[in-house]
Amino acid sequence: MTDKNVKPEIVFAPGCFDNFDGTQEELDELIASIHQMVDSGEIFEKARPIDLDNPSDEDMDIIEHLMGIDADTTERKLQ
Numbered sequence: 001m002t003d004k005n006v007k008p009e010i011v012f013a014p015g016c017f018d019n020f021d022g023t024q025e026e027l028d029e030l031i032a033s034i035h036q037m038v039d040s041g042e043i044f045e046k047a048r049p050i051d052l053d054n055p056s057d058e059d060m061d062i063i064e065h066l067m068g069i070d071a072d073t074t075e076r077k078l079q
Helices: 024-040 042-046 057-073
Strands: none
Touching: 024 042
């Protein structure tokens, strides 16, 4: 059972925005938007499970995109 009074902690993994194609201002707005959606609960209201045993075409697109990002970041070089 989840305690709805506990605020979730948002942790962005190192490199999670490496493929972000936008300005620093746009990235800051995206991060602020994510925090706002968590604070309001909107992120949980709009969330939906992905059936890994029988994924929809949209789910497959998301899975393939995430798998590609993971593969691309294995060779990333930090400055």
